[in-house]
Amino acid sequence: MSSAMYERMRANPKFQDLVSRRGRFAWILAFIVLTMFYGFVMVVAFNPASLGQPVSEGSMLTVGVAVEFFMFVFFWVLTAVYVKRANTEFDALTQEIVKEAWKENK
Amino acid sequence: MRRLTHLTTALGLFAIAAMAYAGPPVEGAMEKSATNWHAIIMFCLFVAMTMGITYWAASRTKSTADFYTAGGGITGFQNGLAIAGDYMSAATLLGLTAMVYTQGYDGYIYMLAFFAGWPIILFLMAERLRNLGKFTFSDITAYRLDQGKVRTMAAISSLTVVCFYLIAQMVGAGQLIKLLFGLDYNIAIFAVGILMMVYVTFGGMVATTWVQIIKACMLLAGGTLVMILAFSQFGFSFQTLLEKATAVHKLGDKLMSPGSLLADPVTAISLGLGLMFGTAGLPHILMRFFTVTDAKEARKSVLYASGFVAYFFNVIFIMGLCGILIVGQNPEFFEGGTVGGKLIGGGNMVAMHLAKAVGGNMLLGFLAAVAFATILAVVSGLALAGASAISHDIYARVIMKGQASEATEIRVSRIATICLGFVAIVLGILFEKQNIAFMVGLAFGVAAAANFPVLILSMYWKGLTTRGALFGGYGGLVSAVLFVVFSKSVWVDVLHNPAPLFPYTQPALFAMPIAFLLAYIFSKSDSSVRAGKEIEAFEDQYVRAQTGFGASGASSH
Numbered sequence: 001m002s003s004a005m006y007e008r009m010r011a012n013p014k015f016q017d018l019v020s021r022r023g024r025f026a027w028i029l030a031f032i033v034l035t036m037f038y039g040f041v042m043v044v045a046f047n048p049a050s051l052g053q054p055v056s057e058g059s060m061l062t063v064g065v066a067v068e069f070f071m072f073v074f075f076w077v078l079t080a081v082y083v084k085r086a087n088t089e090f091d092a093l094t095q096e097i098v099k100e101a102w103k104e105n106k
Numbered sequence: 107m108r109r110l111t112h113l114t115t116a117l118g119l120f121a122i123a124a125m126a127y128a129g130p131p132v133e134g135a136m137e138k139s140a141t142n143w144h145a146i147i148m149f150c151l152f153v154a155m156t157m158g159i160t161y162w163a164a165s166r167t168k169s170t171a172d173f174y175t176a177g178g179g180i181t182g183f184q185n186g187l188a189i190a191g192d193y194m195s196a197a198t199l200l201g202l203t204a205m206v207y208t209q210g211y212d213g214y215i216y217m218l219a220f221f222a223g224w225p226i227i228l229f230l231m232a233e234r235l236r237n238l239g240k241f242t243f244s245d246i247t248a249y250r251l252d253q254g255k256v257r258t259m260a261a262i263s264s265l266t267v268v269c270f271y272l273i274a275q276m277v278g279a280g281q282l283i284k285l286l287f288g289l290d291y292n293i294a295i296f297a298v299g300i301l302m303m304v305y306v307t308f309g310g311m312v313a314t315t316w317v318q319i320i321k322a323c324m325l326l327a328g329g330t331l332v333m334i335l336a337f338s339q340f341g342f343s344f345q346t347l348l349e350k351a352t353a354v355h356k357l358g359d360k361l362m363s364p365g366s367l368l369a370d371p372v373t374a375i376s377l378g379l380g381l382m383f384g385t386a387g388l389p390h391i392l393m394r395f396f397t398v399t400d401a402k403e404a405r406k407s408v409l410y411a412s413g414f415v416a417y418f419f420n421v422i423f424i425m426g427l428c429g430i431l432i433v434g435q436n437p438e439f440f441e442g443g444t445v446g447g448k449l450i451g452g453g454n455m456v457a458m459h460l461a462k463a464v465g466g467n468m469l470l471g472f473l474a475a476v477a478f479a480t481i482l483a484v485v486s487g488l489a490l491a492g493a494s495a496i497s498h499d500i501y502a503r504v505i506m507k508g509q510a511s512e513a514t515e516i517r518v519s520r521i522a523t524i525c526l527g528f529v530a531i532v533l534g535i536l537f538e539k540q541n542i543a544f545m546v547g548l549a550f551g552v553a554a555a556a557n558f559p560v561l562i563l564s565m566y567w568k569g570l571t572t573r574g575a576l577f578g579g580y581g582g583l584v585s586a587v588l589f590v591v592f593s594k595s596v597w598v599d600v601l602h603n604p605a606p607l608f609p610y611t612q613p614a615l616f617a618m619p620i621a622f623l624l625a626y627i628f629s630k631s632d633s634s635v636r637a638g639k640e641i642e643a644f645e646d647q648y649v650r651a652q653t654g655f656g657a658s659g660a661s662s663h
Contacts, residue, residue: 002646002656003646005655005656006645006646006649006650006655006656009649009653009655010645010649015649015652015653018652018653019652022652026229026230027229029225029229030225030226030229030230033222033225033226033229034226037218037219037222037378037382038375038378040218041219041374041375041378042371042375044215044364044374045370045371045372045374045375046371048363048364048365049363051211051363051364052211052359052360052362052363052364059345060344060345060348060349060352060362061344061345061348062211062362062363064211064214064362064363064364065211065214065362068214068215068218069420071218071222072218072221072416072419072420073416075221075222075224075225075412075416076225076412076413076416078225079224079225079228079408079409079412079413080409082225082228082229082405083228083405083406083408083409086233086402086405087402087405087406091401091402094652094653094654097653098653098655101655
């Protein structure tokens, strides 16, 4: 019974739409985070001196601290963006798919 | 009523023990005896409050779903706080403050590595975890694979991670309490172990979650207060703070650039991988995704949790920097009164000394109570995760093949919790001298290599078969542990061999590829009929992972 429901949902073009849109969105965001984080780790590993530079003449704030703080904030903002979109747009689409599968079932 | 009596007795016994041992001051530090009382009173208040919650939770814990996941009725915000609470252990508060104090910027790099796993968990895992799982993360791996074999493997690696993490927490608890409360190390270990058993056996996930939430609030509030009081001495100017700190610190101008901690690239990358993907493989964290009603709340909990974690790490960074000036320049905090010598109570006490310097004994007492509460809460979360692996995965699914009644399954979890409590007490006493940070690192390394690869493959890769999952899981587990045993920290420092067999201290960069590769090779070469069926079953699993249809708890809402 469950399996038949899954079959129906899979056949729904909206399901393909949901999977590809949400998947693409999630992977793009994950790619941004991974690239920035491992890019940063590579700089720490291979060129640490560049992170010790002050951001501007006479400032005690180094590039490393500024970049890291930015990442803390930016990653969290990306998280918020994802949650916002997934909890509205994608969840609505999911509900439609499930509802349509129920209807066909009857 | 009987439960209440038990709880009151346990609480009373603990209070008596605490008072009896609070008397003699710790090794030569006379002023410590005064501070003990503040800490003990606040800690007893915390315990009393959480015992009340446990009593309330005990009456609501009837089914296995209540016991393991609080009936799935925790909101996203509450769960976010609880996840943050599970993630921010005492090692975070004490260890990372100390790391910034001694190493400056390197400590901040560690924190980013601890944090960066969260967005990845959200984008790639949180939703599918919630949609596919019921109680433990083995539910996901075993969804379409051989229940018995896969669950046994997942339970073994969960328990391994839980045990390493437990050792770190117990040792931390013992040392901290010995110093702050004036209690004997072994008494402290017993107190933590027994309280943990009470929370988990009586209150299950409901009590564990609320202990975690209260503790997370205390930790956030206490840390913020210390940070504000300390930072105000520098007019809230980051510039002034850094100018003064670099002027007095022994690293000088190097304080704010990457230093010796991550000197070699392989270690830096391996650490980054281990911390990021280790987070995604910690059983007590993964378990938290099943306490919410649906994927929507699961996503929200990650948003809240990562917000709290990111905020708190930045608070700790400032605390550590303020510590350089406020603690590092004050002879009162050094043994024998020589600035630059050994800190009273060891390097991990920077946060505590800072609290005393800016807020007196009251604040020190409060922060000490928070640190102890933190350990207690994290240990409870771990014990629950370990107990579920034993009762839900091994007992109910492997031994009884799904035929166990809910009542016996809960009874087994309670017995497992009590056993784990004793194991934790014994390990805590045996490993008294072990380095805490190293044990935490090991737990993360094993989680990243043994749990994460199989989990992510079973969610994303159609081709994974039982055979592949077993080789990948066991391979990752064994190789991660071996890499650590052969590294300098065990082979040379503990076993006193002249040279390490494995040149790096962080296993993730090497053990993770081994796990993935073994899972791939042994899945691909598996041409059995069963493997064919498992691959076919991925289609339905995929629809459920995406839509949440059929996920437990979702139907009733």
